[in-house]
Amino acid sequence: MYDTWFVQISTAPVDILTELPSDFQEMVASKKWQERKEGLEDLLKLATDNIRLDPKANYNEIVDTLSKILAKDADINVCAIAAKCITQLAKGLRTKFGPHVSTFTPIIFIYSELKKLTINSLI
Secondary structure, X not given: OOOHHHHHHXXXXXXXXXXXXXXXXXXXXXOOHHHHHHHHHHHHHHHHHOOOEOOOOOOHHHHHHHHHHHHHOOOHHHHHHHHHHHHHHHHHHHHHHHHHHHHHHHHHHHHHHXXXXXXXXXX
């Protein structure tokens, strides 16, 4: 398997948190699912475009937000994008994502029991 992370080794890690829109938290907390989805798509684009993420940045708030969305959001489209964001953060941070894994473990087990194939396949 070809790993693009190693190809990008000469590229400096990027702190995507500084590039997020200033209203990101308001967007993902919105009552309208389209706004939540749009905010998560912004995060997903940043995480996808920047293969190496800065391990020194504090991702705790983003991780908490994503875990709340996965655990409580009723819209499957929003949950699917949140799962993709988690995947991209894990790929970009590599072993530095380890401390955040425990946040998602209970949620992943819940989704595996519910057999929601869309989310299950993304996680």
